[in-house]
Amino acid sequence: MSRKDLTLHLGLVALLFALHFILPAYHHGIFARVMVLAVYAVGYNIAFGYTGLLSLGHAMFFAAGMYGMGLVSYHFGVPALPAWFVGVACAAALAFVVGLLALRTQDVSFMIVTLMFAQAAYLIILYFSEVTRGDDGFVIPGALRAIGPFDLSDEGTRYIVAWILFSTALLFSLWLVRHPFGRVLVALRENEERARLLGYDTGRRKLASLVISGTISGAAGAAYAGLFGYVGGSFAGVQYSIFALLWVLLGGAGTVLGPFIGTLFMFYLIDLATEVTEAYMLIAGVVLVLLTLFAPQGIVGEIRRRLWKDLP
Amino acid sequence: MKQASDVILSTEGLGKSFDGLRANNAIDFTLRKNRVHALIGPNGAGKTTFVSMLIGRLAPTDGAIWFDGQNVTEMPAHRRVALGMGYTFQITSVFSRLSCHENVALAARRKAGRGKGEVEAVVADALVRVGLGERADEVAGDLSYGHQRLLEIAMGLASAPRLLILDEPTQGLAESEIAAFKALIRALSAETTILLIEHNMSVVMELADEITVLNFGEILAHGTAAEIHANPAVQAAYLGTETA
Numbered sequence: 073m074s075r076k077d078l079t080l081h082l083g084l085v086a087l088l089f090a091l092h093f094i095l096p097a098y099h100h101g102i103f104a105r106v107m108v109l110a111v112y113a114v115g116y117n118i119a120f121g122y123t124g125l126l127s128l129g130h131a132m133f134f135a136a137g138m139y140g141m142g143l144v145s146y147h148f149g150v151p152a153l154p155a156w157f158v159g160v161a162c163a164a165a166l167a168f169v170v171g172l173l174a175l176r177t178q179d180v181s182f183m184i185v186t187l188m189f190a191q192a193a194y195l196i197i198l199y200f201s202e203v204t205r206g207d208d209g210f211v212i213p214g215a216l217r218a219i220g221p222f223d224l225s226d227e228g229t230r231y232i233v234a235w236i237l238f239s240t241a242l243l244f245s246l247w248l249v250r251h252p253f254g255r256v257l258v259a260l261r262e263n264e265e266r267a268r269l270l271g272y273d274t275g276r277r278k279l280a281s282l283v284i285s286g287t288i289s290g291a292a293g294a295a296y297a298g299l300f301g302y303v304g305g306s307f308a309g310v311q312y313s314i315f316a317l318l319w320v321l322l323g324g325a326g327t328v329l330g331p332f333i334g335t336l337f338m339f340y341l342i343d344l345a346t347e348v349t350e351a352y353m354l355i356a357g358v359v360l361v362l363l364t365l366f367a368p369q370g371i372v373g374e375i376r377r378r379l380w381k382d383l384p
Numbered sequence: 385m386k387q388a389s390d391v392i393l394s395t396e397g398l399g400k401s402f403d404g405l406r407a408n409n410a411i412d413f414t415l416r417k418n419r420v421h422a423l424i425g426p427n428g429a430g431k432t433t434f435v436s437m438l439i440g441r442l443a444p445t446d447g448a449i450w451f452d453g454q455n456v457t458e459m460p461a462h463r464r465v466a467l468g469m470g471y472t473f474q475i476t477s478v479f480s481r482l483s484c485h486e487n488v489a490l491a492a493r494r495k496a497g498r499g500k501g502e503v504e505a506v507v508a509d510a511l512v513r514v515g516l517g518e519r520a521d522e523v524a525g526d527l528s529y530g531h532q533r534l535l536e537i538a539m540g541l542a543s544a545p546r547l548l549i550l551d552e553p554t555q556g557l558a559e560s561e562i563a564a565f566k567a568l569i570r571a572l573s574a575e576t577t578i579l580l581i582e583h584n585m586s587v588v589m590e591l592a593d594e595i596t597v598l599n600f601g602e603i604l605a606h607g608t609a610a611e612i613h614a615n616p617a618v619q620a621a622y623l624g625t626e627t628a
Contacts, residue, residue: 252493255486255489255490255493256490258479258482259479259482259490262479262480262481262482263477263478263479263480265441265477266473266477266478266479267490268461268462269439269441269461269462269465269471269473270465270490270491270494270539270543271462271465271494271543272462272494273460273462273463274462
């Protein structure tokens with residue numbers, strides 16, 4: 073790992089920490105939320121951006137984390153930190169099982185199969201509404217939303233927890249893509265047949281990639297439940313799968329910083345557009361089309377292409 | 385079937401059908417260690433089908449493949465590579481958006497027990513041997529076609545196989561590059577067994593210790609370069625029509 077890379081990524085981590093003390097309350101809140109959702113995008117990017125697995129069902133991993141965490145809190149009164157680990161484990165297990173089945177397909181079929189699995193997960197949440205509270209969702213009792221003396225519903229704590237989680241995910245993803253294992257994932261994305269004939273067991277590598285990706289996505293979902301206190305079926309819906317894809321595409325698929333930049337950009341884009349007009353999706357849509365036309369590799373991807381060739 | 389100790393690979397009654405088309409039929413083939421063995425035949429003779437079965441890209445319809453005393457007929461490609469088979473593609477298939485160095489490093493790292501330093505040494509050596517030492521940092525897709533072919537071969541070298549299968553390696557190379565390629569193969573043949581699928585007759589006649597001729601999916605002839613050259617059936621099927 074080159075020094076320049078590390079400096080850049082640690083620089084972002086430090087900047088986000090500094091922003092904790094500087095940002096006005098409104099933006100402070102947005103950044104906390106964006107950091108948690110960016111973890112979801114970081115997870116998605118490992119499967120899509122680095123391994124070339126175009127999944128349209130990552131919302132199920134986000135939701136597995138969220139519901140794994142939320143349900144044990146809500147029904148059994150498990151405190152936030154152990155409940156978070158339950159959520160992460162649920163997402164990892166789901167990613168493993170879905171991966172075993174869905175990775176038998178490729179490309180468009182893989183997209184459709186992951187979409188179907190995610191829809192099935194969404195419908196299961198609605199069907200068992202006695203347990204999951206269905207579409208309405210539920211609120212995690214305030215008393216449980218704490219790690220030791222730290223109250224997660226406090227804005228400052230929430231920001232710092234989101235920052236810790238995001239920094240960990242970002243640096244892990246930087247480490248992974250520089251590691252020989254991550255290099256093989258890139259090789260799979262670029263030319264799977266060639267990688268196989270260099271002696272790599274491509275099936276197992278893809279499964280590993282999907283499990284890592286799903287686990288990180290689930291970690292984000294579980295953290296979202298703990299930090300914002302709400303668990304609801306809409307997070308398992310197809311739009312949340314599309315969001316992950318959009319954020320990563322906008323920021324730059326296959327770049328370490330892309331998922332965060334894309335999530336942040338999209339959040340503020342919608343926020344600003346809402347101030348201008350009620351038809352805010354129209355403005356968002358036009359900007360997205362422009363970006364796709366003029367920066368098809370996403371924001372960070374474009375920076376890499378023009379300015380910084382070795383950007384990971 | 386038991387393999388003789390100087391045989392690295394053999395096939396027994398190997399055949400492949402694509403729906404109605406019989407691409408390979410009852411091929412009994414023996415490859416001896418530390419030789420350069422060429423596989424030739426007119427277009428459509430089934431050469432690529434045959435080597436695709438050897439490396440595991442295609443499953444045979446019938447017959448068996450033995451590699452170094454083991455039956456590998458059912459074994460997936462990546463495990464055959466782990467056993468010591470190497471393969472370079474007929475149609476250039478490098479990782480075009482990665483650097484030359486990374487392309488070769490992906491091949492080199494696969495060999496178990498290699499530390500970081502050793503991988504670097506192997507990569508540098510493989511690139512120098514094919515003449516791409518100066519281009520390690522260039523993106524593979526930016527290389528000329530001939531250089532991409534050489535990069536393929538460097539990837540084959542870096543995985544240090546006991547059997548290297550080269551599928552039409554000189555296709556699209558310039559005359560000067562072919563001369564360098566011949567020198568490279570000669571040097572390599574001291575270290576490893578080479579199965580060469582090749583259209584260029586001067587390359588085959590100069591390099592091959594043994595030649596097998598395929599025609600219509602079956603073995604037509606087998607022998608040394610001189611024997612094949614003098615074989616009237618081969619001339620009729622191949623040399624007479626192809627190189628005239």
